[in-house]
Each structure stands twice: as C-alpha cells, then as structure tokens.
Amino acid sequence: MLLAMLQTLFNFMLKLSVVFGLAFMIVCTVFVIVCIIHGDIKINIVRSNEEKGNG
DSSP states (O other): OHHHHHHHHHHHHHHHHHHHHHHHHHHHHHHHHHHHHHTSSOOOOOOOHHHHTOO
C-alpha cells in the first residue's frame, strides 16, 4: 500500500518537474531572443589576424 503511494507520488513529481523544466527552458529562450532584438545583448566576434587572412 505504502509502496504504491510512493510510486504514484514519485511518478507525479517526475512529470511535474519535466513540465516545469521545459517551461523554464522555453521562457529563458524567449527572454534571450527578446533581449537580443532590443539590443540589450550584443554578440561580438573577435578574430585574430590569422583568421582574417592578413597573415
């Protein structure tokens, strides 16, 4: 009886944590995309002289 209750509780907690994890990932991704669009996050690529082809 107790084992069945624990298994059900564990199953519920596992599903709940997966749902919260996926929702958190989606919200963070949308937040980063919005920040990049608004210009709050700027991505600068720094290249050395060898990569530019000057060497």
